[in-house]
Amino acid sequence: xxxxxxxxxxxxxxxxxxxxxxxxxxxxxxxxxxxxxxxxxxxxxxxxxxxxxxxxxxxxxxxxxxxxxxxxxxxxxxxxxxxxxxxxxxxxxxxxxxxxxxxxxxxxxxxxxxxxxxxxxxxxxxxxxxxxxxxxxxxxxxxxxxxxxxxxxxxxxxxxxxxxxxxxxxxxxxxxxxxxxxxxxxxxxxxxxxxxxxxxxxxxxxxxxxxxxxxxxxxxxxxxxxxxxxxxxxxxxxxxxxxxxxxxxxxxxxxxxxxxxxxxxxxxxxxxxxxxxxxxxxxxxxxxxxxxxxxxxxxxxxxxxxxxxxxxxxxxxxxxxxxxxxxxxxxxxxxxxxxxxxxxxxxxxxxxxxxxxxxxxxxxxxxxxxxxxxxxxxxxxxxxxxxxxxxxxxxxxxxxxxxxxxxxxxxxxxxxxxxxxxxxxxxxxxxxxxxxxxxxxxxxxxxxxxxxxxxxxxxxxxxxxxxxxxxxxxxxxxxxxxxxxxxxxxxxxxxxxxxxxxxxxxxxxxxxxxxxxxxxxxxxxxxxxxxxxxxxxxxxxxxxxxxxxxxxxxxxxxxxxxxxxxxxxxxxxxxxxxxxx
Ligand code: DGT
Ligand code: CA
Ligand code: CA
Ligand code: ZN
Numbered sequence: 001x002x003x004x005x006x007x008x009x010x011x012x013x014x015x016x017x018x019x020x021x022x023x024x025x026x027x028x029x030x031x032x033x034x035x036x037x038x039x040x041x042x043x044x045x046x047x048x049x050x051x052x053x054x055x056x057x058x059x060x061x062x063x064x065x066x067x068x069x070x071x072x073x074x075x076x077x078x079x080x081x082x083x084x085x086x087x088x089x090x091x092x093x094x095x096x097x098x099x100x101x102x103x104x105x106x107x108x109x110x111x112x113x114x115x116x117x118x119x120x121x122x123x124x125x126x127x128x129x130x131x132x133x134x135x136x137x138x139x140x141x142x143x144x145x146x147x148x149x150x151x152x153x154x155x156x157x158x159x160x161x162x163x164x165x166x167x168x169x170x171x172x173x174x175x176x177x178x179x180x181x182x183x184x185x186x187x188x189x190x191x192x193x194x195x196x197x198x199x200x201x202x203x204x205x206x207x208x209x210x211x212x213x214x215x216x217x218x219x220x221x222x223x224x225x226x227x228x229x230x231x232x233x234x235x236x237x238x239x240x241x242x243x244x245x246x247x248x249x250x251x252x253x254x255x256x257x258x259x260x261x262x263x264x265x266x267x268x269x270x271x272x273x274x275x276x277x278x279x280x281x282x283x284x285x286x287x288x289x290x291x292x293x294x295x296x297x298x299x300x301x302x303x304x305x306x307x308x309x310x311x312x313x314x315x316x317x318x319x320x321x322x323x324x325x326x327x328x329x330x331x332x333x334x335x336x337x338x339x340x341x342x343x344x345x346x347x348x349x350x351x352x353x354x355x356x357x358x359x360x361x362x363x364x365x366x367x368x369x370x371x372x373x374x375x376x377x378x379x380x381x382x383x384x385x386x387x388x389x390x391x392x393x394x395x396x397x398x399x400x401x402x403x404x405x406x407x408x409x410x411x412x413x414x415x416x417x418x419x420x421x422x423x424x425x426x427x428x429x430x431x432x433x434x435x436x437x438x439x440x441x442x443x444x445x446x447x448x449x450x451x452x453x454x455x456x457x458x459x460x461x462x463x464x465x466x467x468x469x470x471x472x473x474x475x476x477x478x479x480x481x482x483x484x485x486x487x488x489x490x491x492x493x494x495x496x497x498x499x500x501x502x503x504x505x506x507x508x509x510x511x512x513x514x515x516x517x518x519x520x521x522x523x524x525x526x527x528x529x530x531x532x533x534x535x536x537x538x539x540x541x542x543x544x545x546x547x548x549x550x551x552x553x554x555x556x557x558x559x560x561x562x563x564x565x566x567x568x569x570x571x572x573x574x575x576x577x578x579x580x581x
Contacts, residue, residue, distance in 0.1 A: 004049050004074060005041065006172055007223045011073050011082060012038040012066070014241070017094060018085035024108035036061040041070075042536070043356060049074055077222045091226075091243035092118035095159075098480050100148045101141070109136060119158055123149060151482050160198035161244045162479035164508035167192060169244060170202050173218065177248075180217045183208045184253050189263040193317045195548045197478050197511055201245035203263045211250035218248050255287050257302040262286035268322025269315075276310050276326070284310075318552040335554045338530075341543045343373040343562045343569050346417065346440055346471055346503060346531035351395055352378040353385030357537040359398060365537035367410060372566035373573055375415035375438040380427035382419045383444050389432065392416065411570040413437035417471060422446050422453075424460025426467070433466035438573060440503065442471030443484060451485035458491055462500040465577060469501040469529055472512040480509070488520055495526035499577040501561065502526060506546030507533045518553030525580045527572075528555060530562045 016034035020026050040061030041048065048056070048070065056067035072079050096107045096119060110116040113134055114125050125131060126149065131142040152158050161169075170188035177186040183206055187193070190203030206214050215236045219228050229237040229245070236248045251259040262270060262285065270284075277284040281292050288300035289309055299305040304314045312329045316337065319325040328334045348355035349362050357365075359376065366374045376399065379386040392414075399414045406412060415438035418426045426433065426441055433439055441461045449457070461467055473491070474483030495502055502521070505512045510533070513521070521528070530546035532539055543562070550560055557563055561572060 004047065005044070006168070008041050008048055008070055008073060009038055010224070011069070011079060012041065015069070015079075015082055015085070017097070018082070018089050020104045021089045021093065021097070021107060022085060024105040026104055033063055033066060037063070037066040037070075039356065073223070086241065090117070091241070095119055095243070096122060099145065099152065100481050101144055102148075106136075109134070119149070148482070155198075155482075157198050157479055160200055160479070161202075161242075162509065163192070163195070163197050163199060163511070164478065165242065166199040166202055166244060167508060169224070169240065169242075169246075170204065172224070173202070173204060173221070173246065173248075176221065177204070177206055177214060177217055180208070180213050182210050183214060185256055187260060189260055190247075190265060193264045194266065194320055195318045195545075195552055197514065199244075201247055204246060204248045205256070205259045205263050206248065206250045207253040207256040207259075208250055209253065214250050215248070218246070251287075253301075255300050257304070257306055258284075258288050258300045259286050261303045261306055264317050264320060266321050269320040269325070272322060272326050273310060276312075280310070282309070316551065318548055319554070321552075323554075335551065336557055338547045338551060338557060338560055338563050340370060341530055341547055341562045342371060342566055343529075343573070344371055344532050344534070344540060344543055345373075345375040345413075345415070345438060345469060345529050345573070346377050346505065346533045347374065347540070348378055348417075348533070348535045349376060351387055351391060352535070353387075354379075355385075355535045357534075359395070359402065361537045362534070362540070363402065363406070363410065363412065365540050369540055371410065371540070373411045373413070373570050375413040375573070377415040377417045377438065377440060380416050380418045382421070382427045386419070386427075389428070411566075411573070413573060415439060417442055418461075418467065419444050420457055420461040422449070422457065424457040426461060426464055430464075430466065433464070436466065438468055439466045440469040440471045441467045443473075443475045447475055447481065447484050449484070451487060454484045455487040455490050458486065459494040462491075462494045462498045467500060468573075468577060469503050470495075471503050471531070471533070472505040472510050473502055474512050474514065474517065476512055476514070477509050478511060483512075483514070488517065492521060492524050492526065496524060496580045499579045500526065501529045503529050503531050504546040504549050505531055505533050506542035506544065506549075507539075508542070508545060511545065511549050513549070515549055515553045518550065518555055522553065522555060525559075527561045528559050530560060 012034050016031050020031045040059050053067045053071040056062050056070055057064055069079050096102055114130055116122050116125055126142060126146045131137045132139040170192055174186045174188055177183055185207040187205055188202060189205050192199050192202055208214050211233060215231055218236055218238060219225060224240050225238045226241045227239050229239060234250060238246050249259060274284045277289060282289055282298060283292055288297045289306050290297045299309040307314050315325055315329050347362060349359045350356055381388045396414045399412055403412055414436055416436050418439055418441040420441050420443050476483040502513060530543045532542040534540045534542060561569060
C-alpha cells in the first residue's frame with residue numbers, strides 16, 4: 001500500500017466529520033477523540049503498517065476503539081463503522097456542512113423536520129420559506145442562509161471541490177499510478193494544474209504502453225473510490241467517497257505532451273492555440289500537432305515542443321487562463337517565475353495551542369529549505385490558541401540562544417500574530433507589541449460585520465506602528481467561509497500610506513490574498529509577502545502555494561518581498577515601517 005498514513009488520516013477525518021453529523025454535536029467526546037487521534041497519527045514518523053492495535057494504543061492520543069479501527073483499515077481496507085456512517089450520511093448531506101452558518105446540529109434538524117438531504121433540497125426549503133416556522137431557525141436565519149447560498153452560487157462553488165481536498169487527493173493518485181508497471185509518466189492536469197482554488201473534477205494523464213493495469217490500479221484504490229462511473233480503453237472515471245470525480249486518461253508515451261497540454265486547458269487557452277495552429281496550416285488536438293495537408297506529426301511528445309512549433313515559449317500552467325498570456329509570450333512579456341522563496345513571516349510552533357512542531361524542528365526544516373529570514377509568530381493571547389506575555393518572553397530567550405548557534409545562516413525573528421478585534425484594536429499595550437521583531441495582525445472573528453466597519457477595523461490595525469503585515473486579509477476559507485466585506489481600494493491605500501505589507505497565506509484552505517484580489521493589487525506599490533502559516537514543520541512548504549497564487553495573478557517579482565536578496569529582505573524586515581507615498 002502506497003500511503004497508509006494518509007489513508008488513516010482520511011479515515012479519521014471522515015469519522016470525525018460523520019460522527020459530528022450523526023450526533024449533531026461538534027464538541028462530542030467521540031469527535032474530539034478522532035481529531036486528537038488524527039493529530040497523533042500525523043505526528044508519527046514511522047510506518048503505521050508495522051504496528052499492532054496494542055502498539056497503536058500506546059501512542060498518546062489514540063484510544064482503544066480508534067486503535068482497533070486503524071488496524072481494521074490496514075488489514076481489510078475498510079472500516080465497518082465508517083461505512084455504516086457513510087450509508088446514513090451521504091456526501092450530499094456532508095456538503096450541507098460547508099454552507100456558512102450550517103452546523104451539524106442544524107443539519108440534523110433540517111433532515112429530521114424538512115427532509116433536507118442535499119444543497120438542492122435546502123434551496124427548495126428556503127424558497128418555500130419553510131425554515132421560518134422551524135424552532136431554532138426563524139426568519140432571520142432563513143434570510144442569512146439564503147444569502148450564504150446565493151454567495152456560494154455566485155462564486156460557482158457549489159458542488160466543486162476545494163483545492164485543499166483536491167490537491168492531496170490528486171497527489172495520492174498520481175503517486176500510486178507512478179508505481180504501476182509500464183507507467184512512464186503520471187500527472188494531474190485540468191484546473192488543478194492551473195492552481196484554481198476550486199476544482200470541478202480532477203483530470204489525470206498517464207503515459208503508458210498498456211492502459212489496462214493503469215485503469216485497474218485506479219479502480220482498485222478501494223480506500224478512496226466510491227464508484228466507477230465508466231471505464232473504456234483510454235479513459236476511466238471514478239467518484240471518490242468524498243464525492244469528487246476523477247477522470248483518468250492513458251495515452252501512448254509519444255503523445256504525452258499533446259495530452260498534457262489539452263487536458264490542462266483552460267479551454268480558452270486551448271482554443272487560442274488551435275487558432276494559432278490553423279493559421280500555420282496545422283491542427284492541434286489531444287494527440288498531436290500535425291500538418292493539415294497529409295497529417296504529418298509536427299510535435300506531440302512534450303508541451304515545450306508543441307509551443308515551440310507554434311512560435312511560443314513554454315507557458316506555465318498557472319498562466320493558461322486566456323488572459324492575454326499567448327500574446328505576452330509571443331512578445332516576451334510573460335511575468336518571470338518567482339524563483340526561490342527565502343523568507344517566511346508567519347510560522348507557528350507548538351507554543352501556540354494549535355501548533356505541532358518544536359522551535360528546533362521548525363528551524364531545522366527552514367534551514368533545509370534554504371530559508372534565510374524566518375519570523376516565528378505564535379498566536380497572541382486574545383484567541384483560542386493564543387499565548388500570554390510570560391510564555392512569549394520565555395520563547396524570546398530561547399530564540400536568542402538559538403541565534404548564537406545559527407550565526408549568519410538564518411536571521412531568526414521573534415514575531416507574533418496579533419488579533420484585530422471588532423474595533424481594530426490589538427492585543428496588549430503598544431510597548432509590549434513594539435518589543436517584537438515582527439508583528440502581523442489578522443482577523444479571526446466577527447466575520448459578518450458590514451463593509452464600512454470591516455474596512456475601518458483593518459485600516460486601524462494597519463495604522464498601528466507595530467503592525468508590519470496583515471495576515472489572511474479576507475479571512476475566507478475556500479468553499480466554507482466567504483471573504484469578509486472590504487473596501488479593497490481603501491485597504492490598498494492604507495497599505496501604501498502606512499507601509500504595511502499584505503500576506504499571501506499559502507495554506508490551501510485559505511490562499512488569501514486570492515488571485516482575484518492580487519490582480520486588483522497589481523498596479524499598487526505596497527509589498528506582498530508569501531507565508532506558510534505553518535503549524536507543523538512540514539507545512540513550511542506551503543509558501544510555494546503562496547508563490548503559485550502570486551504567479552497566477554501576474555504579480556511583478558519586485559513586489560514580492562520573499563524574492564529579494566537575503567540582505568535586502570532582512571534589512572526590510574527589521575527596519576520598521578516606511579510609508580510609500
Ligand atoms: P474544472 O474541472 O471545471 O475545474 O475545469 P477544467 O479546466 O479542469 O475542465 P474539464 O475537467 O472540463 O476539462 C479539462 C481540460 O480539458 C480543460 O481545461 C480543457 C480541455 N477541454 C475539455 N473540454 C474541452 C473542449 O470542449 N474544448 C477544448 N478546446 N478543450 C477542452
Ligand atoms: Ca477538471
Ligand atoms: Ca474532467
Ligand atoms: Zn497564523
